[in-house]
Amino acid sequence: MTNEGVHADEHPVPGTRRPGGRTARTRAAVRDAVLSGLSDHGYPGLTIEYVAEHSGVHKTTLYRRWGGLEGLVADALDLAGEDTWTPPDTGSLEGDLRALAHEVVDAFADESKAAAPTAFIAASFQSQRAADALRAFYSERFSRCEAVIARAVERGEADRDTDAAALVRAVSAPLMLRLFVTREPIDAALADQSAAVVLAATRAGAFSSR
Amino acid sequence: MTNEGVHADEHPVPGTRRPGGRTARTRAAVRDAVLSGLSDHGYPGLTIEYVAEHSGVHKTTLYRRWGGLEGLVADALDLAGEDTWTPPDTGSLEGDLRALAHEVVDAFADESKAAAPTAFIAASFQSQRAADALRAFYSERFSRCEAVIARAVERGEADRDTDAAALVRAVSAPLMLRLFVTREPIDAALADQSAAVVLAATRAGAFSSR
Numbered sequence: 001m002t003n004e005g006v007h008a009d010e011h012p013v014p015g016t017r018r019p020g021g022r023t024a025r026t027r028a029a030v031r032d033a034v035l036s037g038l039s040d041h042g043y044p045g046l047t048i049e050y051v052a053e054h055s056g057v058h059k060t061t062l063y064r065r066w067g068g069l070e071g072l073v074a075d076a077l078d079l080a081g082e083d084t085w086t087p088p089d090t091g092s093l094e095g096d097l098r099a100l101a102h103e104v105v106d107a108f109a110d111e112s113k114a115a116a117p118t119a120f121i122a123a124s125f126q127s128q129r130a131a132d133a134l135r136a137f138y139s140e141r142f143s144r145c146e147a148v149i150a151r152a153v154e155r156g157e158a159d160r161d162t163d164a165a166a167l168v169r170a171v172s173a174p175l176m177l178r179l180f181v182t183r184e185p186i187d188a189a190l191a192d193q194s195a196a197v198v199l200a201a202t203r204a205g206a207f208s209s210r
Numbered sequence: 211m212t213n214e215g216v217h218a219d220e221h222p223v224p225g226t227r228r229p230g231g232r233t234a235r236t237r238a239a240v241r242d243a244v245l246s247g248l249s250d251h252g253y254p255g256l257t258i259e260y261v262a263e264h265s266g267v268h269k270t271t272l273y274r275r276w277g278g279l280e281g282l283v284a285d286a287l288d289l290a291g292e293d294t295w296t297p298p299d300t301g302s303l304e305g306d307l308r309a310l311a312h313e314v315v316d317a318f319a320d321e322s323k324a325a326a327p328t329a330f331i332a333a334s335f336q337s338q339r340a341a342d343a344l345r346a347f348y349s350e351r352f353s354r355c356e357a358v359i360a361r362a363v364e365r366g367e368a369d370r371d372t373d374a375a376a377l378v379r380a381v382s383a384p385l386m387l388r389l390f391v392t393r394e395p396i397d398a399a400l401a402d403q404s405a406a407v408v409l410a411a412t413r414a415g416a417f418s419s420r
Binding site for chain 1 (some may be wrong): 252254328331332334335336341342344347348349352373376379380382383384386387388390391392393394400403404406407408409410411413414415416417
């Protein structure tokens with residue numbers, strides 16, 4: 001699973017992904033400004049003035065359309081969730097789980113890439129709207145990951161009653177625990193271990209829903 | 211694993227645990243004030259004035275001995291790590307893993323109990339000293355949990371080369387992912403599932419260090 005949708009530089013030309021005209025371009029420009037503000041200053045340092053200056057959208061428009069900072073952050077997350085990311089499809093459950101785990105390590109190994117998603121998580125401690133948007137973002141992102149399990153079931157690599165939602169979260173969990181709670185380093189070996197643990201548990205039927 | 215050491219009401223009479231006289235009592239009173247401030251207002255709302263008022267320790271003393279808010283938060287975490295918590299010892303690896311997972315659910319199910327540890331995690335996004343103290347706290351806490359694995363190895367329930375550090379983190383990881391990243395609910399069934407997954411992976415040798 002990746003957080004790529006929350007990186008400001010994903011869509012270098014605002015509005016190219018959703019050619020919806022001026023409104024879509026404005027929304028993308030505002031989203032980019034929010035992401036760069038979060039990356040540079042974090043949620044506590046983000047201001048409407050910063051977003052206005054970096055998006056070229058007037059403060060009064062920002063207040064009118066987004067209500068304020070909480071609304072801006074929530075909408076940036078909503079928009080991040082509209083990207084076209086799909087989970088890896090390597091041909092085996094083992095390969096897919098390993099690739100998912102490595103995507104997490106790769107996404108957060110680079111501090112500049114990690115800054116915006118980290119700031120969203122930080123914001124969710126201070127803003128209920130950010131927390132709600134983050135829940136929706138991850139819920140949708142993990143449900144895309146469930147395609148990996150559906151394919152594994154088709155190949156006979158996992159039971160038909162496998163709890164796919166729990167399984168895909170279990171791959172990222174040891175990595176995200178270290179990134180955001182215990183503040184410990186993560187690396188490729190840890191990604192491999194997490195994938196191996198989840199694969200072994202899947203084979204043993206530990207993710208079967210009762 | 212529990213966060214019980216970080217609850218303000220653990221040691222109702224400051225200084226009773228470490229009868230070191232006035233200094234220990236002052237430190238405990240300050241710690242309690244920091245915890246209640248974090249619980250009530252979170253890190254962004256914590257002030258030296260609040261800690262001074264609630265601890266009865268003068269502001270100038272707080273600045274002199276702790277340097278400021280970051281130092282106060284870090285010391286509260288250090289002191290929280292000095293509690294006497296030990297991991298469950300139920301007689302089987304399965305029982306111990308399940309009890310550990312349930313302790314996490316119990317610790318965070320109650321909002322008033324969860325407020326201080328949650329505020330520490332929030333603080334670690336804003337303060338490097340808080341992040342360092344949190345890393346030290348969890349590192350020490352998880353190393354206590356490794357007793358569970360040592361006993362399992364003695365009983366022949368786990369390989370001698372089991373990566374105990376990874377194993378004990380894997381039990382909490384799916385729960386803490388939902389609490390602090392994806393903002394999803396956790397419950398006893400999820401604790402049981404996490405324990406079952408880790409147990410199955412342990413039996414399959416997936417935590418064996420290469």
